[in-house]
Amino acid sequence: MKNFQWLLYLSMIGLLSSCIGDDIINDEVDPIVRVVNLIDTLQVGTDYQFEASFLNNIGLNEDVPFDWSSSDPSIIAISPTGIASAITAGQVSITATATTDEDTYDQTFSLIAGASTSEVEETSVRTGTISTTSSYELTGEFNITNTDGPLLIDIGEDYRASSALPGLFVYLSNNPNSISGAKEIAEVKVFSGAHQYTVTGVDINKYNYLLYYCKPFNVKVGDGKID
Amino acid sequence: MTRLHIITIFLFSLLSSSIIAGGGWPQPKGKGYFKLSEWWLISDQHYTDSGLIDPNITTGIFNTSIYAEYGFSDRLTGVLYFPFLSRTYNNNIVSGTTGEVLTPGEAINGLGDTDISLKYGLTGQGAKVAIATTLTLGLPLGNDSGGSQGNLQLGDGEFNQMIAIDAGTGWSLGNTPFFANAGLGFNNRTKDFSDEIRYSFELGANLFNKKVWAIGRLTGTESLKNGATAETANSTSIFANNSEFLSIGGEIAYNFNEKWGVSIGAASAIRGEIIFASPSYTFGVFTRI
Numbered sequence: 001m002k003n004f005q006w007l008l009y010l011s012m013i014g015l016l017s018s019c020i021g022d023d024i025i026n027d028e029v030d031p032i033v034r035v036v037n038l039i040d041t042l043q044v045g046t047d048y049q050f051e052a053s054f055l056n057n058i059g060l061n062e063d064v065p066f067d068w069s070s071s072d073p074s075i076i077a078i079s080p081t082g083i084a085s086a087i088t089a090g091q092v093s094i095t096a097t098a099t100t101d102e103d104t105y106d107q108t109f110s111l112i113a114g115a116s117t118s119e120v121e122e123t124s125v126r127t128g129t130i131s132t133t134s135s136y137e138l139t140g141e142f143n144i145t146n147t148d149g150p151l152l153i154d155i156g157e158d159y160r161a162s163s164a165l166p167g168l169f170v171y172l173s174n175n176p177n178s179i180s181g182a183k184e185i186a187e188v189k190v191f192s193g194a195h196q197y198t199v200t201g202v203d204i205n206k207y208n209y210l211l212y213y214c215k216p217f218n219v220k221v222g223d224g225k226i227d
Numbered sequence: 228m229t230r231l232h233i234i235t236i237f238l239f240s241l242l243s244s245s246i247i248a249g250g251g252w253p254q255p256k257g258k259g260y261f262k263l264s265e266w267w268l269i270s271d272q273h274y275t276d277s278g279l280i281d282p283n284i285t286t287g288i289f290n291t292s293i294y295a296e297y298g299f300s301d302r303l304t305g306v307l308y309f310p311f312l313s314r315t316y317n318n319n320i321v322s323g324t325t326g327e328v329l330t331p332g333e334a335i336n337g338l339g340d341t342d343i344s345l346k347y348g349l350t351g352q353g354a355k356v357a358i359a360t361t362l363t364l365g366l367p368l369g370n371d372s373g374g375s376q377g378n379l380q381l382g383d384g385e386f387n388q389m390i391a392i393d394a395g396t397g398w399s400l401g402n403t404p405f406f407a408n409a410g411l412g413f414n415n416r417t418k419d420f421s422d423e424i425r426y427s428f429e430l431g432a433n434l435f436n437k438k439v440w441a442i443g444r445l446t447g448t449e450s451l452k453n454g455a456t457a458e459t460a461n462s463t464s465i466f467a468n469n470s471e472f473l474s475i476g477g478e479i480a481y482n483f484n485e486k487w488g489v490s491i492g493a494a495s496a497i498r499g500e501i502i503f504a505s506p507s508y509t510f511g512v513f514t515r516i
Contacts, residue, residue: 020332021318023271023285028324058324135279163456164276164469164501167378178322180329188457216378218284218320218330 027178029059033066033098033107034205038120041112042076042086048117050082054098054105059175059208067097076113086113122146123204130155130210130224133176136162138212138222146204153185153197153210163191167216170197172207176223179213188212249306250408250429251357251395253348254298262294264490264511274472274499285318286503290339302348306361310339313369313381335373340382341366356396361412363389385418391425404433414448421454421469440480444494447473472499480513487514 032055042048056062068078075090084094090113097106124146132138140159145152161168173182185197210224254260271285291312298304316334321327344363350356369382391412398405407430414423426449431442454468476494483489490513495506 020316020334021285022321022328022332023318024321024323025329026323027329058322135275135277135281137277162276163459166457167376168457178329180322191457216376218317219281 025177027058027175027180029055029057029175029177031055031057031098031100031103031105032174033096033105035096035107035109036203036205038109039111039117040120041114041116041118042084043115043117044086044089044113046086046117048084050078050084050094050096052082052096052098052107054100055174056100058178058180059173060181062100064098064100067099069095069097071095076111084111089113126204126226128210128224128226130159130212130222132222134219134221136165136221138162142210142224144204144226150198150200151202151204153199155190155195155197157194159190159193159195161188161191161212162221165214165217165219165221167214168221169213169215171211171213172199172202173209173211173223174207176209176211176225177220179211179215182211183207187215249296249346249393250406250410251348251350251359251393253302253304253346253352253359254296255352256298256300259295259297259516260513261296261516262490262511262513264292264294264509266290266292266507266509268503268505268507270503270505272504274496274502274504276469276500278498278500280504284320287314287316289314292339296346301352304346304348304359306342306344306346306363308342308344310341310369310381313337313339315373315379315381317374317379333374333379335370335379335381337370337373337381338368340369356394358392358394361389361391361393363391363412365389383420385416385420387414387416387420389414389425395429404437406431416454419455419459419468422451423471424449424451438482440478440482440490442478442480442492444476444478445474446476446494447471450500468501470499470501472496472502478509485515487512489513 033052035050035052037051052066054062054064067080068082070076070078071093075088076084076086076092078084078094092111093108094111095106095108097104126144128142130138130140138161141156143154168188170185170188171179171182183202185199208226212221214221267289269287271282272280273283275281290310292310295307296304314336317332319328319332320330322329342363342365344361346359346361349358365387367382367384367386371380371382371384373379389412391410393408393410395408410427412425414425416422427446429442429444431440433440448471450469450471452469474494474496478490478492480488480490491510493506493508496502
């Protein structure tokens with residue numbers, strides 16, 4: 001019996017020492033500054049408050065200070081907090097700059113000082129192609145349509161996906177390698193042919209990737225960049 | 228992939244117990260073989276449904292088990308495989324950019340699924356070719372949906388029944404005894420899990436003045452692919468199914484004396500579908516009565 005006891009002790013030590021470790025994933029993406037309420041024309045003599053967001057190097061929203069500048073303040077001036085004032089007719093470039101501990105990032109857009117203020121026409125449709133990033137089959141085209149209500153994600157007739165993995169979920173994400181901060185849409189129930197997902201409360205420009213992920217086992221299966 | 232835990236546990240560790248017991252040879256009446264062993268596998272990759280290898284979150288499985296054979300008669304042997312202490316875990320997923328833990332790892336401990344078997348010798352003790360048939364009942368004692376995602380398993384949650392036949396023979400080359408054994412079984416599984424054909428081949432030599440058994444082993448499972456998939460199941464509670472593999476392994480057993488000995492072994496799938504693509508290891512202490 002001493003032999004059994006000896007092995008039992010060793011087994012207990014082995015079990016207790018089988019601790020949870022770390023799996024490190026490469027989840028770095030290019031940071032993005034995004035002006036969320038764009039207009040293309042600002043009426044002369046009026047003001048407009050621009051707002052911007054910053055997606056950091058893992059695709060998550062991060063509060064950072066922004067600086068705003070105009071290419072010609074005599075036509076359109078802009079305060080450090082993003083309030084634009086149209087002074088006289090003309091066209092300028094406006095730049096929103098986000099400053100982090102590591103670097104600065106910016107977005108530049110054109111703005112006209114004119115007779116009336118007009119918003120940039122909202123994107124109505126974005127498209128993309130789903131492709132596998134694993135050995136599991138996953139392919140197909142998709143469209144994302146902005147409606148007055150929810151977003152509609154239409155997966156095309158050419159869509160094919162392996163049903164071998166359980167718990168395959170589809171997400172909207174700003175990081176193609178992580179579901180951290182992603183919007184979970186639904187568990188995948190259709191593995192071939194056209195189908196549709198409905199997403200409420202999401203701006204059509206908020207996310208840049210459609211991501212397919214085996215949720216129970218934390219395995220990325222594929223993605224599609226949203227153009 | 229978790230399915231793979233179960234398959235690997237029950238095939239690799241159970242078959243590894245047959246190194247100097249089991250096969251076509253029932254225990255003589257009143258005699259027995261008992262083995263306490265530790266088996267483990269840690270893997271960060273798996274065979275996909277197309278047979279290629281993909282990465283996965285690192286998963287560890289540890290099994291402390293008792294394997295016992297006892298001869299009720301010269302032809303009828305009772306067999307128990309009881310993993311009384313099992314542990315499985317997933318690693319943390321950590322951002323390589325920020326160092327932040329994105330998904331915390333988890334672990335569960337408990338009993339594992341247990342097999343009880345009756346082996347009946349079709350040939351008598353001392354036959355040149357020993358043939359035995361075995362009925363195995365797989366008892367779902369292990370947790371089949373642990374962890375926050377329900378993806379940590381110490382068992383598959385289904386009651387399976389397997390019937391198998393083994394044929395073994397022994398011979399000597401010079402002063403070196405050898406044995407060979409071949410086994411073939413059909414595993415009928417419930418709860419929409421795929422049925423399986425299992426097979427094994429073993430070749431062993433008794434070396435160093437009969438102190439050491441060296442065994443080579445080829446084992447495999449061919450799925451009938453009649454299990455549920457994510458497409459046909461209504462929920463994610465049906466884990467990866469329709470798994471199969473071909474594994475190669477070996478084991479060394481050292482006999483301290485006629486009653487006691489120790490063994491170490493390893494095995495790894497060289498082909499598979501929906502199964503881990505990493506080696507498993509085992510060591511144990513055995514005794515005969």
